[in-house]
Amino acid sequence: MLGSAPSVLYDNHGRPLEYLRLAVTDRCNLRCFYCMPEEGIQYLPKRELLTYEEMERLVRLLTGLGVRKVRLTGGEPFVRRDLVPFMARLAALPGLTDLSLTTNGVLTAPHVPELARLGVRSVNLSLDTLDRTRFHRITRRDELPRVLDTFYALLATGIQVKINAVVMDGQNTEDLVPLAELTRDLPVEVRFIEEMPFNGGSHAAPTAIPWNYRRIREHLEQHLGPLLPVPVPAGATASEFSVVGHLGRIGIIAAYSRTFCGTCNRIRLTAEGGLKTCLYDQGVLDVRALLRSGAPDELIVEALTSAFRHRAADGFEAEQRRPLHQLSFESMSTIGG
Ligand code: SAM
Ligand code: SF4
Numbered sequence: 001m002l003g004s005a006p007s008v009l010y011d012n013h014g015r016p017l018e019y020l021r022l023a024v025t026d027r028c029n030l031r032c033f034y035c036m037p038e039e040g041i042q043y044l045p046k047r048e049l050l051t052y053e054e055m056e057r058l059v060r061l062l063t064g065l066g067v068r069k070v071r072l073t074g075g076e077p078f079v080r081r082d083l084v085p086f087m088a089r090l091a092a093l094p095g096l097t098d099l100s101l102t103t104n105g106v107l108t109a110p111h112v113p114e115l116a117r118l119g120v121r122s123v124n125l126s127l128d129t130l131d132r133t134r135f136h137r138i139t140r141r142d143e144l145p146r147v148l149d150t151f152y153a154l155l156a157t158g159i160q161v162k163i164n165a166v167v168m169d170g171q172n173t174e175d176l177v178p179l180a181e182l183t184r185d186l187p188v189e190v191r192f193i194e195e196m197p198f199n200g201g202s203h204a205a206p207t208a209i210p211w212n213y214r215r216i217r218e219h220l221e222q223h224l225g226p227l228l229p230v231p232v233p234a235g236a237t238a239s240e241f242s243v244v245g246h247l248g249r250i251g252i253i254a255a256y257s258r259t260f261c262g263t264c265n266r267i268r269l270t271a272e273g274g275l276k277t278c279l280y281d282q283g284v285l286d287v288r289a290l291l292r293s294g295a296p297d298e299l300i301v302e303a304l305t306s307a308f309r310h311r312a313a314d315g316f317e318a319e320q321r322r323p324l325h326q327l328s329f330e331s332m333s334t335i336g337g
Contacts, residue, residue, distance in 0.1 A: 008066035011311040019266040020067050023336025025075035026271040030104050031140040034166050036200040036331045038140055050273045052086045054291050061301055063095030071100045073336040078107040084114050091118045105150035106143045112153040122160040129175040162189045169210040177223045183248030191238050191251030192216045200331025213254040235265035261314035268336055277311045278318035
């Protein structure tokens, strides 16, 4: 169902545009401490979210520019109605070779067989702890059992599972080793992510993070032995490691330190149709306005191409260019992490 790769567009720093992260909603059924405040964020009115038709048109235009991989995210993708039929439409687009999603796993388990049928090969499952009490404290919802159901359903269908765990000082550092231990007997990748400042005002943005990629690695090595670097595909954000005797892999994502910008091949569309050519920019193009103005495909392609050719060199430059500097005003739920 998924097609073959088209030609690729390069940005002003020689990086290919290959990968779109598409936030299908800003709504969520969890309230993760690092993503949004306890009371939630002010959700966009429904009419301000891109419709499935608008998203499909954009993905079609972007595949024409060389995008071959799309990851659906949010908010929680499965909170939006009719997600799977939408995915089926995307999977049928020529040029798209890789369709995947990032989910918190609360509503996902019943859909896993359909995902496998659509050709979804990999799912990122967010899971910051295996301890029910800490899960409840971090996400402010008691949903660990349903997330674990999704985990086991994915394993059973053979879809590759990448667990995303945000590392937070004082919240879940005791969980790093138990999570990493999952890789001993299971063919999963457990990826530890530096906490980023996009928390929708949940708490003040950290000016430095006590648990950066170096400390995470040192901590894991103290308990598991050496983490042996393994080659990763161009554009990957995670540094990946194997551990002697472990079936799976460990990843570390320096999302705050931004060590991977030099090869970044991704763009984002926020739930309200804003184009981000860097996670740290404030949105460089209002794609929704363009779509709803009745612009023809050629004009939209021109605007997307131009935005991509004016990309910041890295996340630090993108942050500098923001008219509004407080990153914590944004939530990953709107951006699409
Ligand atoms: N709701 C889905 C989920 O949680 O998997 C998809 C959206 S969520 C915004 C995507 C990813 O962003 C999750 O893996 C989450 O852990 C990560 N994330 C959210 N806020 C973050 C933050 N402040 N720092 C680092 N990662 C964050
Ligand atoms: Fe929801 Fe994902 Fe944000 Fe948690 S990280 S609040 S699951 S959008």
